[in-house]
Amino acid sequence: MEKTNFGRTADGREAFLYTIGNCRGMRAQITDFGAALVSLYVKDRDGSMTDVVLGCDDAAQYERQTCYFGATVGRNCNRIAGAAFDLGGETYALDVNDNENNLHSGFKGTSERFWDVSEHTKSRITFTMEDAHLAQGFPGNAQLAVTYEVTEDDELEISYRASADRDTVFNFTNHAYFNLNGHASGDILDHTLQLKAAYYTPVIDAKAIPTGEIAPVEGTPFDFRVAKTVGQDIGADNAQLTYGSGYDHNFVLDRDGEGMRTAAVVKGPESGIRMEVVTDCIGIQLYTGNFVDGEPGKGGVIYPKHGGMCLETQYFPNSVNEPAFVSPVTEAGKEYRSKTVYRFGRDN
Ligand code: BGC
Numbered sequence: 001m002e003k004t005n006f007g008r009t010a011d012g013r014e015a016f017l018y019t020i021g022n023c024r025g026m027r028a029q030i031t032d033f034g035a036a037l038v039s040l041y042v043k044d045r046d047g048s049m050t051d052v053v054l055g056c057d058d059a060a061q062y063e064r065q066t067c068y069f070g071a072t073v074g075r076n077c078n079r080i081a082g083a084a085f086d087l088g089g090e091t092y093a094l095d096v097n098d099n100e101n102n103l104h105s106g107f108k109g110t111s112e113r114f115w116d117v118s119e120h121t122k123s124r125i126t127f128t129m130e131d132a133h134l135a136q137g138f139p140g141n142a143q144l145a146v147t148y149e150v151t152e153d154d155e156l157e158i159s160y161r162a163s164a165d166r167d168t169v170f171n172f173t174n175h176a177y178f179n180l181n182g183h184a185s186g187d188i189l190d191h192t193l194q195l196k197a198a199y200y201t202p203v204i205d206a207k208a209i210p211t212g213e214i215a216p217v218e219g220t221p222f223d224f225r226v227a228k229t230v231g232q233d234i235g236a237d238n239a240q241l242t243y244g245s246g247y248d249h250n251f252v253l254d255r256d257g258e259g260m261r262t263a264a265v266v267k268g269p270e271s272g273i274r275m276e277v278v279t280d281c282i283g284i285q286l287y288t289g290n291f292v293d294g295e296p297g298k299g300g301v302i303y304p305k306h307g308g309m310c311l312e313t314q315y316f317p318n319s320v321n322e323p324a325f326v327s328p329v330t331e332a333g334k335e336y337r338s339k340t341v342y343r344f345g346r347d348n
Pocket residue numbers: 066067068078208248285287291310312
């Protein structure tokens with residue numbers, strides 16, 4: 001079991017980098033700062049190992065960046081309009097960190113704090129955190145856990161568990177930026193993407209809060225039901241695409257009932273690497289790294305605009321305030337569970 005030093009945060013605390021992997025050579029590295037996925041090495045079509053996620057070299061660099069590279073984002077990922085919500089007759093105020101709204105739980109969400117390690121085997125690691133009542137404004141003393149596991153089928157499984165002593169919002173995601181041609185290979189506009197989603201949630205304006213409408217993708221640049229390159233329609237004359245300078249939208253995943261379903265299939269043409277995203281979530285935010293522009297990354301690499309794409313499985317944005325959306329509230333004493341699997345293969 002490999003555990004190495006990962007530098008120190010500004011307050012002097014030491015961070016660590018943990019490696020997990022399988023017998024076939026697939027490896028993931030995760031840091032306890034933000035429980036962030038730092039590297040993910042998978043085999044390309046020539047059999048060499050390629051690191052397919054963007055990241056940083058140490059904890060200090062993670063602290064400085066604002067892209068949420070690979071982070072475990074919670075208690076609530078994505079946006080909450082007006083940085084407030086009502087629950088059980090109380091109003092809860094959150095950090096205002098994105099226009100007048102809350103993004104990714106504010107200034108010190110789970111992506112900006114240290115997690116404890118409760119289990120580390122060759123193939124699996126579990127991080128836990130005790131999160132106090134009103135930490136970042138959310139109700140309830142909460143126990144949070146995220147487990148990363150690399151399986152012998154070349155999958156990275158990420159599972160979340162959380163419970164609290166009051167009704168609260170739990171909506172975790174991983175914010176990995178994938179570039180299947182390799183993290184240092186340029187942009188992802190040539191990647192092909194299939195999204196199993198016939199509907200998406202359009203946004204009001206550039207502040208990216210959904211209108212509440214569940215709109216068909218048919219006839220729009222948001223139609224990824226048949227695989228196409230990410231770049232094919234990204235520059236289309238479409239107001240929704242102009243708001244976020246590219247895709248930064250939640251898709252409503254096609255599903256019949258509960259359980260694990262394929263949400264997306266991505267291919268990197270240069271590496272031949274194929275990734276399938278399988279999840280029990282109802283939504284997925286496609287964010288094409290529109291605001292990553294000259295961001296320092298691992299090994300001195302500068303990540304360009306669209307240098308990676310995020311496929312953030314989750315409840316829909318602002319669902320705590322939007323009656324038309326499925327509620328992200330977990331009742332006191334009940335357990336929130338969610339799982340997403342990233343399955344890798346190669347096309348020759
Ligand atoms: C959001 C983007 C945001 C990015 C980095 C994504 O989840 O949808 O709007 O810029 O995270 O914060």
